[in-house]
Amino acid sequence: MDSSELERFEAVVLPHLDPAWTLARYLTRNDQDAEDVVQEASLRALRHFSGFRGNPGREARAWLLAIVRNAAYSLSKKLRTDALATEFDEEVHSEAVSGDEPGAALDRELARDAFRRALDRLGPEYREVIVLRELEELSYKEISDVTGVPVGTVMSRLSRARRRLAAALGSEAEGR
Amino acid sequence: MTHAELERQLDAYLDGELAPEESRAVAGHLKACAACARLRASRIRLRDAIREELPGLQTPEGLRRRVRAAVRDAAALAPTPSRVAPGGAWRWLALAASLAAFGFGGWALGQRRAALETLTGQVLASHVRSLMPGHLTDVVSSDQHTVKPWFNGRLDFSPPVYDFAGRGFPLLGGRLDYLAGRPVAALVYRRREHLINLFLWPATATPLGGTTSTTRQGYHLVRWTASGYSYVLASDLNLSELTDFHHLLERGGSAAAAPR
Numbered sequence: 001m002d003s004s005e006l007e008r009f010e011a012v013v014l015p016h017l018d019p020a021w022t023l024a025r026y027l028t029r030n031d032q033d034a035e036d037v038v039q040e041a042s043l044r045a046l047r048h049f050s051g052f053r054g055n056p057g058r059e060a061r062a063w064l065l066a067i068v069r070n071a072a073y074s075l076s077k078k079l080r081t082d083a084l085a086t087e088f089d090e091e092v093h094s095e096a097v098s099g100d101e102p103g104a105a106l107d108r109e110l111a112r113d114a115f116r117r118a119l120d121r122l123g124p125e126y127r128e129v130i131v132l133r134e135l136e137e138l139s140y141k142e143i144s145d146v147t148g149v150p151v152g153t154v155m156s157r158l159s160r161a162r163r164r165l166a167a168a169l170g171s172e173a174e175g176r
Numbered sequence: 177m178t179h180a181e182l183e184r185q186l187d188a189y190l191d192g193e194l195a196p197e198e199s200r201a202v203a204g205h206l207k208a209c210a211a212c213a214r215l216r217a218s219r220i221r222l223r224d225a226i227r228e229e230l231p232g233l234q235t236p237e238g239l240r241r242r243v244r245a246a247v248r249d250a251a252a253l254a255p256t257p258s259r260v261a262p263g264g265a266w267r268w269l270a271l272a273a274s275l276a277a278f279g280f281g282g283w284a285l286g287q288r289r290a291a292l293e294t295l296t297g298q299v300l301a302s303h304v305r306s307l308m309p310g311h312l313t314d315v316v317s318s319d320q321h322t323v324k325p326w327f328n329g330r331l332d333f334s335p336p337v338y339d340f341a342g343r344g345f346p347l348l349g350g351r352l353d354y355l356a357g358r359p360v361a362a363l364v365y366r367r368r369e370h371l372i373n374l375f376l377w378p379a380t381a382t383p384l385g386g387t388t389s390t391t392r393q394g395y396h397l398v399r400w401t402a403s404g405y406s407y408v409l410a411s412d413l414n415l416s417e418l419t420d421f422h423h424l425l426e427r428g429g430s431a432a433a434a435p436r
Contacts, residue, residue, distance in 0.1 A: 001250075001251040001252075003251075005251070006247070006248065006251040009247065009251070010244075010247070014243070014244070014247070017235045017240060017243065018232060018233065018234055018235050019232070020235075021233055021234070021235040021236075021239070022232050022233040025233055026230075031236075035236075035239050035242075038235070038239060038243065039239070039242060039243055039246060042243045042246065042247055043246060043247065043250055046247050046250055046251060047250075112229045115225065115226075115229040115230070116229070116230070119230060130226065130230075131230075133191065134223065134226045134227060134230070135227075135230060135231075135232050136232075139193070140188070140191070140193045155187070155188050155193070156184075158187055158191075159183075159184065159186075159187040159188075162187060162219065162222060165222060165226070166218060166219070166222045169222070169225065
């Protein structure tokens with residue numbers, strides 16, 4: 001690869017390392033796997049960079065995020081564990097609901113903790129749409145491109161993920 | 177609009193993903209229905225909570241540096257099309273080199289693993305590096321009687337060297353390498369178009385016990401200890417043939433002498 005192509009890669013793709021790390025970290029839920037994923041994804045991106053035709057901004061970010069996602073899934077397959085997956089557990093999730101007992105207000109740190117755990121307990125297909133939508137502010141179409149699932153599925157997963165998070169937080173009775 | 181319909185569309189509505197007429201219908205229902213309006217308020221609180229509690233993360237500085245370095249290494253090693261010599265053995269060597277560019281990323285990661293993992297990473301890196309043009313052998317010879325003496329004075333041990341050409345694993349040569357903090361012998365064999373590196377060095381006081389095999393990035397590694405030496409095989413050859421080769425090596429000279 002000649003040096004101008006490397007410079008172009010560094011200018012177009014590497015500025016999106018933070019979103020890549022964010023997605024990898026929320027998907028793998030631990031630093032070491034997330035580092036493996038980001039490093040592997042960066043190299044895959046480099047290898048396929050000559051085929052990338054999009055703009056350096058949103059399109060490059062979505063393109064890199066798609067590679068990160070694939071790298072995370074192939075890592076979990078390689079480890080032959082469901083490293084990314086966790087079943088949503090009704091028993092556990094109810095513990096996060098502190099209820100409205102008088103004086104039982106959660107302090108801030110506990111609330112954050114409960115929230116993270118609630119997100120971690122979502123399956124990876126739900127976690128990724130939450131991260132892509134709420135943190136990266138991708139459109140449904142972009143999320144569909146990144147995850148390779150139809151826009152309708154993106155929509156229903158996002159809705160379901162939010163219902164679960166809301167329930168886990170006990171923010172308000174859902175479904176009336 | 178029913179509650180069920182609204183619930184299905186509420187998220188898309190709040191995300192600004194509904195078509196204008198659908199969006200108007202949802203807005204109309206929300207004005208008229210107190211229960212759905214509460215649901216909407218709860219979704220907005222949830223969104224605020226997500227954005228507050230789940231911040232975007234910053235790449236750790238160490239990782240950022242490693243990514244930049246790995247990308248530069250890989251870019252430097254990736255052959256540009258004009259440099260790939262046409263045809264012959266060079267074609268697959270060039271291919272190996274382009275794969276090697278990838279191996280290094282994994283190798284850098286291997287560094288962080290535990291001691292055993294570190295050795296695995298080093299072996300993999302050495303193997304991958306050896307596949308690059310000009311790195312495979314320091315002494316090119318299919319003659320075990322040329323390769324073995326070559327190590328004299330270069331190593332503080334005299335490695336057993338056998339040619340298994342009669343068994344379909346011809347010896348290509350040897351080179352010095354550096355693993356586990358010491359110089360080691362690397363013997364290079366070929367099986368069809370697959371290269372095999374055999375690393376060996378005197379076993380330390382703590383034997384590894386048994387034979388272990390791992391697969392990394394498409395390369396198989398087989399480790400064992402026998403007759404006072406630690407051995408590691410590395411190749412992209414399939415694990416079954418590599419295991420056969422391992423058994424030949426364990427039999428050593430007697431297997432090498434016997435023609436097919």
